[in-house]
Amino acid sequence: MSTIVFRGNDRIKTLSPQDRGLMYGDGLFETLRASRGDLPWWPAHWRRLQSGAGRLGLALPDEGMIHAAAQELLDARPQVLKIILTRGESGRGYLPVAGPATCILSTYPLPPRMAEPLRLHWCTTPIAQQPALAGMKHLNRLENVLARRECADTGHDEGLMRDGDGHVVCATAANVFVHAGGQWHTPDLSQCGIAGIARGKLLAMREDVRIGPLTRAQVENADAVFLCNAVRGIMEVRRIGTVPINGHAALDALQQRFLDAHPFFADE
Amino acid sequence: MSTIVFRGNDRIKTLSPQDRGLMYGDGLFETLRASRGDLPWWPAHWRRLQSGAGRLGLALPDEGMIHAAAQELLDARPQVLKIILTRGESGRGYLPVAGPATCILSTYPLPPRMAEPLRLHWCTTPIAQQPALAGMKHLNRLENVLARRECADTGHDEGLMRDGDGHVVCATAANVFVHAGGQWHTPDLSQCGIAGIARGKLLAMREDVRIGPLTRAQVENADAVFLCNAVRGIMEVRRIGTVPINGHAALDALQQRFLDAHPFFADE
Numbered sequence: 001m002s003t004i005v006f007r008g009n010d011r012i013k014t015l016s017p018q019d020r021g022l023m024y025g026d027g028l029f030e031t032l033r034a035s036r037g038d039l040p041w042w043p044a045h046w047r048r049l050q051s052g053a054g055r056l057g058l059a060l061p062d063e064g065m066i067h068a069a070a071q072e073l074l075d076a077r078p079q080v081l082k083i084i085l086t087r088g089e090s091g092r093g094y095l096p097v098a099g100p101a102t103c104i105l106s107t108y109p110l111p112p113r114m115a116e117p118l119r120l121h122w123c124t125t126p127i128a129q130q131p132a133l134a135g136m137k138h139l140n141r142l143e144n145v146l147a148r149r150e151c152a153d154t155g156h157d158e159g160l161m162r163d164g165d166g167h168v169v170c171a172t173a174a175n176v177f178v179h180a181g182g183q184w185h186t187p188d189l190s191q192c193g194i195a196g197i198a199r200g201k202l203l204a205m206r207e208d209v210r211i212g213p214l215t216r217a218q219v220e221n222a223d224a225v226f227l228c229n230a231v232r233g234i235m236e237v238r239r240i241g242t243v244p245i246n247g248h249a250a251l252d253a254l255q256q257r258f259l260d261a262h263p264f265f266a267d268e
Numbered sequence: 269m270s271t272i273v274f275r276g277n278d279r280i281k282t283l284s285p286q287d288r289g290l291m292y293g294d295g296l297f298e299t300l301r302a303s304r305g306d307l308p309w310w311p312a313h314w315r316r317l318q319s320g321a322g323r324l325g326l327a328l329p330d331e332g333m334i335h336a337a338a339q340e341l342l343d344a345r346p347q348v349l350k351i352i353l354t355r356g357e358s359g360r361g362y363l364p365v366a367g368p369a370t371c372i373l374s375t376y377p378l379p380p381r382m383a384e385p386l387r388l389h390w391c392t393t394p395i396a397q398q399p400a401l402a403g404m405k406h407l408n409r410l411e412n413v414l415a416r417r418e419c420a421d422t423g424h425d426e427g428l429m430r431d432g433d434g435h436v437v438c439a440t441a442a443n444v445f446v447h448a449g450g451q452w453h454t455p456d457l458s459q460c461g462i463a464g465i466a467r468g469k470l471l472a473m474r475e476d477v478r479i480g481p482l483t484r485a486q487v488e489n490a491d492a493v494f495l496c497n498a499v500r501g502i503m504e505v506r507r508i509g510t511v512p513i514n515g516h517a518a519l520d521a522l523q524q525r526f527l528d529a530h531p532f533f534a535d536e
Contacts, residue, residue, distance in 0.1 A: 003285050014281075014282040014283070015282070015283045015290070016283070017273060017283050017352070017374065020413075022352065022354075022407070023407070024293070024408075024409035024410065025292070025293030025407055031360070057417065082360060086290075091376060092299070092350060092374075093416075094412045094413045095417065095420055106360075111361075125400045126398065128396035128397060128401075130396035132394065132411065133396075133410055138410055139292065140293050140409070141291075141292035141293060141294070141362065141408070142324070142407075143398065143401070145288075145292055146324070146401075147362075148364070152363055172362055
């Protein structure tokens with residue numbers, strides 16, 4: 001794991017304990033899959049970072065500078081680049097300050113490929129409805145941490161999170177798609193959840209996906225379910241709690257089309 | 269501002285960019301008012317930290333070690349001690365790891381006394397209902413940051429935050445009490461908000477405070493309103509939006525009783 005840290009346009013060696021990313025989770029992040037030293041989905045990730053920075057009022061660093069630093073960190077191996085952008089340092093107190101942002105780039109090995117379709121847990125940790133933050137990949141992720149711990153504690157690969165009304169929103173680190181009634185469905189994210197880049201690519205590819213509320217029963221009765229994110233691509237689901245999910249030719253077709261469009265997800 | 273950083277029982281010089289406090293807001297904090305080199309409310313703050321660490325599954329450092337480090341940082345001036353406790357470093361991924369916690373102690377000057385009773389804003393940023401995190405002083409504080417910015421943008425001292433049902437929960441950095449119908453009221457915090465230490469001291473002092481839902485109309489029609497926190501104590505409210513709050517002898521009496529019990533809030 002290698003890291004470059006910027007304070008504004010300057011490279012710095014150490015992170016301040018007064019960084020607002022640490023004090024308040026006052027920032028955003030992106031997790032990109034790299035392929036042969038390149039970042040094929042960079043434009044979409046940077047657009048989301050830009051949109052989140054606009055909503056939070058964070059200073060966005062120069063795209064070229066950050067992209068060049070990312071290239072320095074990458075080598076030819078398949079790997080993951082993580083970018084954290086925070087509001088930078090300040091004194092105590094919630095009031096945002098205008099100052100240089102902190103931007104941290106780190107590389108990580110690509111996680112091992114899932115050997116089998118996923119077994120999911122129904123997380124009991126709810127995901128809170130907060131329209132002011134919905135869709136953003138911000139640094140306030142305690143809900144995800146608690147929900148992910150539930151999955152590990154119960155021996156599951158991942159888990160589905162529901163909002164206070166019981167609607168299915170997402171997995172702990174992925175978006176969810178469901179095939180039912182001859183159609184693909186994915187939850188609306190206007191109240192909570194992260195608008196994933198892989199989800200966005202799939203919605204652009206299949207304009208007939210229905211975006212709307214999904215109940216637990218609809219998911220359990222689906223003929224195919226998958227999770228997706230920008231690191232692992234499409235991940236088929238085989239079981240949720242005690243309920244088996246059979247799978248469907250529609251998923252095989254979608255997966256093939258996704259891999260044809262984004263072949264770097266086949267890198268080993 | 270001086271700082272001591274612990275990784276487990278070791279003092280370290282620099283904070284890792286892979287600290288989960290930064291990556292996910294995976295941690296807690298406490299803000300204590302110091303008086304003459306002492307921390308009068310230490311036991312209550314430590315109990316809340318311990319309770320939050322239990323709920324999140326964080327390793328709690330030795331109380332004596334942290335208290336001794338705090339004493340090193342303090343001098344005789346009135347000041348604020350902030351403690352941040354995080355789950356420590358890990359690789360990428362939400363799954364909590366078992367490892368040494370990070371504990372950061374910093375001192376800050378006491379903020380200037382409010383010259384006049386407060387003028388409050390009705391924040392439009394809602395506070396999300398999340399029972400899994402309610403009451404805890406955790407590091408996921410983007411809601412408070414956005415709400416605090418609204419107060420500054422509109423020229424107010426502080427602001428009241430409401431949940432998705434429109435119930436008043438708290439100010440951006442304080443709890444709220446309201447006097448109406450001859451009785452003190454304060455919101456229930458089982459769904460969201462921080463269970464403030466000053467709030468707890470007041471509830472222990474006045475067992476007749478009614479804890480329950482408060483509407484905007486109830487607050488606007490109250491005959492006295494105050495905010496409280498462990499740094500500033502009781503802060504009288506004079507106006508909320510365009511609505512004046514008259515004040516009431518019950519507030520003067522409560523404030524006197526509070527200062528008699530906790531005289532360090534009169535330190536200059």
